[in-house]
Amino acid sequence: MLALYEYTAGRLAEMLRTKETSSVEITRSVLERIDAVEEKLRCYVTVSPEEAVKMAEEADRRLAAGDGKPLTGIPIAIKDNMCWKGHRTTCASKILHNFHPPYDSTVVRLLKEEGIVILGSANMDEFAMGSSTETSHWGPTRNPWNVEMIPGGSSGGSAAAVAAGEAVVTLGSDTGGSIRLPAAFCGVSGMKPTYGAVSRYGLVAYASSLDQIGPIARDARDIALLLNIICGHDPKDSTSVPRDYPNFSNSLDKPVKGMKIGLPREFFDKLEDPDVNRVMKDARQIYRSLGVSFVDLSLPHLDYALAAYYIIAPSEASSNLARYDGVKYGFRAENFDGMIDMYCRSRAEGFGAEVKRRIMLGTYALSSGYYDAYYLKAAKIRTLITNDFRKAFEECDAILCPTAPSPPFRIGEKMDDPIQMYLTDVFTIPVNMAGLPGMAIPGGFSSDGLPIGIQLVASHFEEARLVQLSSAFQKETDHHLKRPSL
Amino acid sequence: MKITTEQVEYVALLGRLALTSEEKKKYSAQLDDILKYMDMLAEVPTDDVEPMAGPVKLFTPLREDKVEPSLSVEDALRNAPAVAGSSFRVPKVIE
Secondary structure, three states: OOOHHHOOHHHHHHHHHOOOOOHHHHHHHHHHHHHHHHHHHOOEEEEOHHHHHHHHHHHHHHHHOOOOOOOOOOEEEEEOOEOEOOEOOOOOOHHHOOOOOOOOOHHHHHHHHHOOEEEEEEOOOHHHOOOOOOOOOOOOOOEOOEOOEOOOOOOHHHHHHHHHOOOOEEEEEOOOOOOHHHHHHHOOEEEEOOOOOEOOOOEOOOOOOOOOEEEEEOOHHHHHHHHHHHEOOOOOOOOOOOOOOOOHHHHOOOOOOOOEEEEEHHHHHOOOOHHHHHHHHHHHHHHHHOOOEEEEEOOOOHHHHHHHHHHHHHHHHHHHHHHOOOOOOOOOOOOOOOHHHHHHHHHHHHOOHHHHHHHHHHHHHHOOOOOHHHHHHHHHHHHHHHHHHHHHOOOOOEEEEEOOOOOOOEOOOOOOOHHHHHHOOOOOHHHHHHOOOEEEEEEEEOOOOOEEEEEEEOOOOOHHHHHHHHHHHHHHOOHHHOOOOO | OOOOHHHHHHHHHHOOOOOOHHHHHHHHHHHHHHHHHHHHHHHOOOOOOOOOOOOOOOOOOOOOOOOOOOOOHHHHHOOOOOEEOOEEOOOOOOO
16 A cells, blocks of 8 residues: 555545545655655755644645645645745755745745645755756755666756655746756656746746746646646736636546647757667657657757757846845855955855856856847847747647656766756757746656656647646556655 | 956956856866857857747736835845844945
8 A cells, every 4th residue: 555645646635535634644644754765865955844734734624624725735845946935945055045035936825825735945956057956055866766866957856856755746947947857857747837827926036038937746637736726827927927727637638639749850860868769769659559640840940949048048147146145135255355345255155166157157148249149149049949839839739859868867977067967958948948838757767767758848828738648648658657666 | 268267257257256266267168168069059040030038028017006015124134144223234335
């Protein structure tokens, strides 16, 4: 028999409704699991067990009063870049090591209104800058399938926690692949919704035109349940799009027969890893057996997406991170000589190596004399990439491609080679550049038993179609049901 | 070299980062590599392409001009590294 922490949110919600269990029992089961494996994996920056039990007790009262919502009483972890009033939110950075937000982010407010139990904040790359969760000030998170391997990043803590049973579901954020990559590397499901679908109010900003919050979970059903909560217009985020969202759970059982999936050759031409190739071939086979047809496509500017991204994202970051000045909140250096020196030293001591590298890169790209050659050029290429996708979606309902060019790699392997690290995101970044929804789901395993994810991409605000395609795939496969032994 | 140590120093000052000489050396080399990688963008003709700042068409949302509670001084100061009365304490700026 499974322990409570091993069930999906959807199944636990049913058990709560039929009174087979209580939120306190579920929460205690997850907290015990955290006690048992957290030391090995380090999925969390902060766990708040007492607060979680209190929230669970409140959830049980709501459920008993018949006042429950679909996910009332389910334990979640949030990424450590989502403001939670009164709870330390560090962005995995020394510069915010003691920051206690005076307000809730919109996603946290929505979770509280749902009656979800917040367990704590999950580890991440510092300021979400990284593909491996190794740049965290608090140390790396380890991959539950093999603790010598990275879990992917930047939402590595969020993905590893779901894989290891240290949370039932989690929230991550995705600027260039930060939900989809760790979901793929940890053998779980993760979605980056359309830019503008989920409020960014209270999300610590990295690159504001790319950042998007989304769910990580064990299956498409749980992803749908979380999307139902977090998608929606928020007047506090001026890039939040006013529109109505469907009930995503309604798409779980819709047949996919007759759908057309695009296979952009630029994604597949670059594939060298035999395991990833095999998994992609298997995925095509499964969709074919479900009555899906395929169309070969070209996204001619895809090859430029990575270079353009590493101009745009650091440029926005250099501007966004100017707020960390050692004055209003966060770390201040002890020794300095005057105001400017205080800024320079506080930032030099407070930021880690990757964050400084990106601030340098972005400051350079925006500086006088280089703006046209770098930022403006990249912004134009972004238009071309977006147009490529628009044309592609005239011919297909969704795109199928790999999430990452390889299975998870070793801790430390790419830390001294930024370009190799950046290339990890080569298949996820184009999706952010165009603001599209993308979803990673487990597609199989490498010969070494490490998870490999497939990625589905749809047109703007077509999240329901991704839920539909993922759910259909998961009915035919059992990769998402496998759990690491710890 | 696409980027010199002098440029790295200048950019570090703009970015308000006090770098050690070791960091300057490391970032010169790494930024040079990264910028060389970005040279590929020059291949793409973009003269007639409109730049794109973000995926969402921005508009100016309007609301009623209503007085609402805002952050209290106490809450605003709670995370500050140094406070004096109801203000943030900073080093002397004006001589």
